[in-house]
Amino acid sequence: MKKLIALSVMAISFNALADGHETLFKTLDTDANQMISAEEAQIHEQLAQQFSQLDVNKDSQLSLDEFRALQK
Numbered sequence: 001m002k003k004l005i006a007l008s009v010m011a012i013s014f015n016a017l018a019d020g021h022e023t024l025f026k027t028l029d030t031d032a033n034q035m036i037s038a039e040e041a042q043i044h045e046q047l048a049q050q051f052s053q054l055d056v057n058k059d060s061q062l063s064l065d066e067f068r069a070l071q072k
């Protein structure tokens with residue numbers, strides 16, 4: 001029984017980690033257009049610093065896929 005609880009806790013932690021970028025993305029995407037603009041990125045220091053590197057297609061917007069490469 002204890003083992004089962006431990007496994008459940010691990011699963012929850014793992015999901016929280018896996019979901020981290022998406023949750024942060026939605027928080028930063030203040031106009032909810034599914035893209036983070038350079039302006040929206042300013043709220044997050046690391047993101048603002050890494051913005052140009054993360055913007056792989058150089059459209060000055062970060063998609064969720066581009067955002068997933070963010071090193072937090």
Ligand SMILES: [Ca+2]
Pocket residue numbers: 029030031032033034035036037040
């Ligand atoms: Ca946006």
